[in-house]
Amino acid sequence: MKFAYRFSNLFGAVYRQGNLSFSKDGNSVVSPVGNRISVFDLKNNKSETLPVSTTKNITCVGLSPDGNLAILVDEDGAALLVSLITRAVLHHFHFHKPVSSIRFSPDGRKFIVTKENVALMYHAPGKQREFNAFVLDKSYYGPYDETTCIDWTDDSKCFVVGSKDMSTWVFGAERWANLIYYSLGGHKDVIVGCFFEKDSLDLYTVSQDGTLCVWESNTELDGLVLHKRTSQREEEDDEEQRDEGEDGEPRGEVIRGKAEAPKDEGKTKNVRYKQMSKHFFNKEGDFNNLTAAAFHKESHILVTGFASGIFHLHELPEFNLIHSLSISDQRIASVAMNSSGDWIGFGCSGLGQLLVWEWQSESYVFKQQGHFNNMASLAYSPDGQYIVTGGDDGKVKVWNTNSGLCFVTFTEHTSSVTNVTFTSSGFVIVSASLDGTARAYDLHRYRNFRTFTSPRPAQFSSLAVDVSGELVSAGAQDSFEIFIWSMQTGRLLEVLGGHEGPVSCLCFSPVQSILASSSWDRTVRLWDMNDSWQTKETLRLTSDGLSVSYRPDGQELAVATLDGEISFWNPHTATQTGSIVGRHDLQMGRKETDKITAKQSAKGKSFTSLCYSADGESVLAGGQSKFVCIYNVKEQILLKKFEISCNLSFDAMEEFLDRRKMTEFGSLALVDEGAGDGDGVHLSLPGVKRGDMSSRHFKPEIRVSSLRFSPTGRSWAATTTEGLLVYSLDSSLVFDPYDLDLDVTPASIRKQLRLQEWAAAIVLAFRLNERALTQEVLETVPHKEISVVCGSLPDVYVEKLLGFVAASLERSGHLQFYLTWAQTLLMLHGQKLKNRSGAILPTLQALQKSIQKHFDDLSKLCDFNMYNIRYAVALSKQRGMKRAAEEEGEEEDEEEEEELLSEGMSEASLEDVGVAL
Template sequence: MKTDFKFSNLCGTVYRKGNLVFTPDGNSILSPVGNRVTVFDLVNNKTETLPFENKRDIRRLALSPNGNLLLSVDELGQAQLVNFRRRTVLHYFNLKDKVRDIQFSPDGRYFAVGLGHGVQVWRSPGYTREFAPFELHRSYPGHYDDITHISWSPDSRFFLTSSKDMTTRVCSVDPVEGFQPTTLSGHRATVVGAWFARDMGAIYTVSMDGAVCVRRFRPHGVEENMPFGEFPRAADGSLVPMLWFTEQRHYAQQSARVQSAAFNAATGLLVLGFANGVFGIWELPEFNMIHSLSISRKKINAVAVSPTGEWLAFGSSRLGQLLVWEWQSETYVLKQQGHFYDMGCVAYSGDGQYVATGGDDAKLKVWNALTGYCFITFPEHTSAVTAVQFTKGSQVVVSASLDGTVRAYDLVRYRNFRIFTSPTPVQFTSLAVDPSGEIVCAGCQDSFEIYMWSMQTGRLLDVLSGHEAPISGLAFRPDGLALASSAWDHTVRVWDVFDRTKAVERLGHNNEVLALAFRPDGKELCSATLDGQIHFWDVAKAAPAGTIEGRRDIAGGRKAGDRVTAANNPAGKCFNSLCYSADGTAVLAGGNSKFVCLYDRRSGILLRKFQVSQNQSLDGVQDKLNSKHMTEAGPADLIDSDGIDSDTEKHADRSLPGVRSGDKSSRLLKPEVRTRDVKFSPTGRQWAAASTEGLLIYSLDETLVFDPYELDENVTPATIRDLSRRGDHLRALVNAFRLNEKHIVREVYEAVPPLDVALLARDFPEAYLERLLKFIAGILESSQLLEYHLRWISGLLSSHGTFVKTRSVSLQAVLRMLQRGISRMHQDIGSVCDKNYYTLGYLLAQGRRAAEAGPADADAATTGGVTMADVFGASSEDEQDAMDVDTEVPVDA
């Protein structure tokens, strides 16, 4: 199997902390998720996580006005310059302090960075690799406390800086005659934001207590206001003294404090997000309230407005929510929420189209593996979800929880239709559903028993006893005739669930068993133990078939509080989740570490080791610690020295303006990097890991073009195209697969006449059958030749059915890819027909009326004066006659 899996997407986490940024066209929004950036395409309904990583959690994002350059800055001031369109990192730069805000100028020539009490303006770098791309233009001191917000004037000559010292400063990029940096005061709380009006005739400032001030600019002693940026002269040529004054002062009547604010100069809309989860929209400068809505139970940490002012984006870090709201129609464009506690389990549907995840927040979420969106959340559980699994047809998903219930959910009607409980309250930690979907089994951690229920009736069928410790894993054999269970009593037991007269096979281990998995053919079973080993067992003989020592492979990472190095620390070096690949040739294993290991089954060799995160904001990522960061109060990383990460709801910020450091006793929480569950997709093209960061999805690299197979010197693109032109399609297609350039394969494949598909499918060599099926599955979802692809699939499977049946295990991944593509095609066509049902009925009814009226009155048989030619766009009698052929079809058809 191929092992070149690369990071593809991050699901389960939509927003952590930081600011939200719309793209210049307003069709996408950028959200920081840990140390990565996720792009939500609001028009095509897709998500994409950019392939680069910052060293720590991202605090601020800035996108250039043309949408080409992206600046991402982490919590320690390490910045990355990214070519956003090509998704590549151009430069790394250290700003040497924690960044409070960063903004590009409207002309794209500069960007301003708020560092501590001052602001630095840098020239924007180019798109090529340079030795020193970042050039400092000027530094601007003047505030007595930390910067909170930066905004630019429309002409890019001036910018505003807001601060915790309750003031706003007006600064110029370059010296301007007649202008001196000005400080605007008058607020009684921290200034959250300040912006220029579109015509630069006013400045709007917002403070945390809800006060909104409108500032105007005019000559001294004159009542007439002037746009800022114009400095008139008197008759003698001297500059006229100018002054700022507060024209109006408004208050947002809310009981909570303002946490975030955004202003759109084009529409004059001011959006405020409050600590109680309420946001409001006001129109400036009149301060007319347009709308107010409660969207969250926690404070709104980030607010963004699209360039056109139609869409509003809100982020809440406590709940992990990201919302995009269209205020004119009062509808949600995007409404996503990740697991706000750890994600504990993951499962793929049978066709690999959906991914289900369960978390410690007692919620079960189902994600679309193609788009990365969560389309349904089931909140019925009252405690952590510990296991989840799909049934065979992918229409039902089953989950087990510590609340003592096992629930079955219908993915067609989106409801919880079955609840399985035990006679006495227990906590379920493992789950298994037989291949037919009729039997549901769950293991518990307190009574050490396995409960069996019927999916049809919900009745308890049997209770399997025998384990002497908490049960850690359950798995049905693929044929459904046996159930394997692992427990902390050093055993794996194989039960015959339909014939209880047979003895239970007991597979002994030297340590506690933490996980187990069956090979897809059901002939082998693997188990992971607490000493870091993976054991393989022959199911038919109940005998050991091999062992892999994985302790050193999964070892790595030192926690902030560890007193010994990572290499000498014996604790926690074990696997807690296992999964076979789709063809059964490899085993994927993950545990309480930053690594996920991929082993070859036959040789026991480590094929690849994936590091799930480089985020140093997580505990256990670094292999070595710097002793200078260890203080008497503990690790320096866990001390919030300046209060920037403090939660104002729990710890009030009582520091006075000008104080250089905050509360020395406040502590930060660093989650530990780990993987709690790993699963291979049934298609074999990707695998997923439920980690601290979220649901990480790794896919095979699709950019590989040249991968020859049985290639000789006579196989060239010219000879292949020549064979196709001469009508020798079979040889042309075989040679195209030998050359294995995707565009040539597709060109030759689509050149085959549809009537010859059945004949070519019958004579197609079986050595290339898997490659052809994989190629069809790859283009099935993006091509419009639906019937053509179905002819090929039907012909190949009908003509080579015996070959496919004998190699069903090796072809399982390809067949599941075909199933996913066909099912998605069926859903798309069905949804289009459902949405146009009444339109089709109207057109057919009009055609029947026109046929009944006769040829002379056909054009007059209309409704509302609309002719059939107007409906169908026909311009000639021949086209009209061709469209009237099917008019006798009844409407119900």
Template structure:
């Protein structure tokens, strides 16, 4: 039961800006969480930290140590990216539209409303007030949209919706002179991007670019006072204080008094304030009527990338404005466009499609191409080896994910309606899916194609799916005709139609040990069917409320079903008797919707479980539904063990138990009223759209998604379970880092005793002591201490009580250690010495054996791919004569 949050799948990008840290880590917001993708290792993970609402802006420090996130409520988290913990928190008083670290990492610039605030960047120091406000600039007439730092961290160029960009100086001028920010004018729309250009020889700012929403880019050049002609020897000059100087001894004397080094330093820091900015040229991207929505600039390459509301992006070489690439990636708005540090990769994000792309523009190839489900995920299915996870959603698509990497590697889009059920065949290479479009499709996971389609004589809508252990028979339940259809997998012929239910058949599952099919329906019954003998319903289990789902225990000796009154009923499918019942209404209760007229304590409309799942050993059962909680029960004791809260995101409905009555108006909840006052959104007049779509005097209703769990699945290894929730597919894994669970602990079982046994070359005794102590690192150390020739003798002397822990340790070593042959030898000798005991205790050892099988299968696939590639290269080299 020691599960913790591990990853989030199904929604790689949902809006906000993206950044790249250390040239390889792609960081993007995912709802109220942050996803980190390693583009070199092809791994994706989600930080365990959560904000109280959806994250809108993120920034990473130059060294990649700290991460700054700001949500829609202007709440900021300062995160240690390597340790994945929140160090500091602060709330800004205005909505934040842009945030960025300075190049030296000492400051953070925040565009909060119409203000530009410069904060001193917190670090590892323990301070009562970690955020220190250094300066505030209040010279803008509208909200801040973009900003950029100069290389020396002394200047900022800031773009705003007031059609201007301004040059801000962080330090105060010498001599008490008041600095007036320089204004970059000539714009006719909001300044989406403002960037500094540098001289590659001196690394000083010499130009600037401003990009506007109406698809124009303005080029500006800087001319310092040193570039002008020197004054005449007889012409007096005025210093900063207004005193007249003449050339000669007096000037030399004054310079000596001021100090030459201080003067040079001040001149170096204030060089942008001493010169003039001149307008150079104006260029158009020629994408009207589309709006420019995202842009970025790479200083070393002097290149600009822009994205538009029509899904087109362009790459341009500056300052000559030469178009290198102009391509379309979708028909929806591009919300993020970013260079990496080297400038060879471009990252694009499309919030509406949940799409995230990393493109190498030189070779014109994709580094990363991920897209989540557009609508809610309805169903999940694990492959038998636990390496793959299939998801089906309301967007008519089926996606298959690699659980280890967190990436989706194939998408099937042949369904024309919502996908409602999934099932992996025992062969691990075939996936079944049922949909409301009236078809059941079989997918080949080797060739990635739909090779079989199962249909009915008349159109039906399928909501449940199952297949027997042999894979010869496929069954699907309907929501409209209340029937169960049976097909032959080999011939695709409809074998039988099981009738008897009087409501939608939402639960369907074959027994793991025999050919008995269990079905649950809204007609308040659970029925058992003998499919192969054609006897129809052989047993009926009546209930007092609608039955929502039904599952078998892994050994097939128990059946669990949930009803609308919030109870979980456990039946003996052999004797046909009710074993016991778990009352779960109070356990799942929690969270009030904005439209609820009753409090969560008095409401029973959503207090029931709609999805159930047994653990791999059958000792626990997970239950979820239209609630923010997932409940875990001990089946033997019928008690609640733990509750998992799926989200803390207040942007979802049903997260809070108590609502503030001040947010209720005569037009409804305040959060459901669209009060945005922007005149134009993506080229469409909001006022005109409101007159067409809405009634006179009414306000558009945005609505909010409800926090709930639609499906739960536990991996065959028993070490991971997934939940299809509103925010995506949450993956929970076993956390063994803080667990101390010894067996037969005695005063002599200590780490010192284990080290002493290893020093005396008593490897068997040391390994047994480590298994009793159950410390993962010590067990692995003892395994490494055994010589290859002594493995058979050591394995045969291991007591059967400790076999499960030894198998778990070997499976973990196969995932991480390089000594493959050594660990495989351990696994082989373990099966030889204790094969009979493993067969007799299959139910107890099955999760650990599945973990070991998963690790071996993954290694086999990786080595097979590597060997095939090497073999092909050797054949090519031999045929071309390169080795002669």
């Protein structure tokens, strides 16, 4: 139960490809991220990644109108029906071919899926539980090329499908006598969007070359007439049409559209369309294709996104430009509007950007971007509230662990960031880069206040900051030296030489001023910072050292080497205390281009990142594999393995080669097919201009570049090819009873409360281990009795109560009450807890995190209130002075009047003086 970590959230990637969708209330945006989907709550500024994943990257998402269900379809056409309420997978389905778009009808009873040149209409899953949730109703054939987009009429009677063959087809969802199908032309490029007008059959179609066509129908929605069967022959024709598809699936009723319009039947006139107008968007470049479009029916607003990163807002049908803006220099891949029409969501797959724009106030509601290259490293802040990451794009980003969002990005580095870390205060971040600099950032003012450089240019591959935060060290990849700087002055204090290979990792002891450095020269050196920067010990390894980590108490050292082993050393005696052979636990997958098997390939793999748990009893290890392992240090055994990804869109995921991809000329993966629309990562050749198709693409390989336990021990994070994955203990799912017998029931606990036996009630509640009941017991205890209850608690329950208080304090509004519990427990049992400092450390850090969070929130509120009070006082003083000045002026006027009257002037002359004044 101690290692029951579950996938919690995905940071660092907000959008990859596919279509964006807004929730029913319009306050959340659903974004596909690789083979998962993330929900961003824009009102509460939080993000959540659902614990469901497809086998490959998601290409389209369909949300039901009530917002309860979502259909996720991946690159191969495999679909998942997911409940957005319970976050569970309800049904698996396979469409057997890549799906271009999916859309529910407004009444929620049907949904349309387009694949290749056919539109398939399915019955949407209802409230009744069915064996097959997707029942095919009709198949619609019309376009000659792939279909691209769908839209429904407001009453779910008809739908329209756009295609790559430049045609748009209107189909009836029921068997209408006057509308079976209708084909529209008029465009010279691929149809990007097709939209019905509100409560009408009138249409707008938008094509890739920036053309908008406005179509008017001669029939209202009420004018659609249901088809009546006139002969047995028609029923026989329908039976003939209900054949089976290529994949053996029944295709339901098949409707085949033809180029010419269907003939009128009897007196019923068929629906006809007429092109009312044609508009063209301003072209601002040779390759400025229109790539995405969305239409809000109530406000008649059309949003169009272009390949140059520009978007336009037009009011239809007049085609009035409201405004246009450039939000990126990359292609806008997806556009969506929320239900009220106020917010517009944009997704840019090239940069991994997700933006939500409020067009009326012309301001960003939400703006997030992940690292658009690989993440290299991460570090937790001392209180566990923040995570900092560095990437190959040269950016340093800081993420809030509660909201999952990035709140500051530092872009001072000009090359890949290789390592990042926090100082012990938690307010300074230090990063090292291949550009030859290490930089320190201030989290109060969000600025780069120190830049550390070496006398000769060097590429820094490792970084460490000592416990006091005074010394910054970085290891060079090319000169094999270690540089030591002063944080206060920024001066270079010492250059440590001695290694005969690149320095791979640095780590300061948590309790002493000793630096451990591992290198490719098969040694780990311990440097004494107090004694003339001399080498204190040299530890000889069996292979190249890749990573080194100190235990939190500083009494042990773990080193990962190139031969896949983790060795443990006593830093005081320089003796090896144990080792773990972890090569067999990595289980490397086979790459598509590999000539050797996965089993042989795994022999050359190793762990590249190590991290001790908060209590020092176990070690977390990851490397060039999709697995992360937790080992027990004392027993030297594997405790648990986590498979961080099941996404087959990455390379090195499958153990065996797919024989279907093998040809007589070799693997299909070795054949370069050029750059597709969304396959892999694009690498432009040097010197090419934007829009040039001379680019290569590759499949990213799954790997773990860095791992860290949170200071509280409740979670751990890993930077992977997918992004920043966070795994945490879900306390609501973990049931770990101890000392449980038949007498421990909720009724007996409440009986103890009525008898005012507070300590006994708390002990029984912890035995039953139900969170809600424990909280009820704790909050029933009177404020005055807390010290007495804490004093009479058995030692075994003190630590558990302190952990419960730390967890409750983070979510509860009863701050003083829970702070009193925490203070009393620490004051009365401080000495006993100190003796078990290793085990109690995660609990204390969780308590510190909760207190710091409330302190930050309250200090902001208090500062704001103090400012308001000062403002009100200043305003009242100003008004008082104004009033005093007015009264003084009135007194002067009265004196003047008395003087004039005393001189014998008449009332008339007095009035004249007043007018003149």
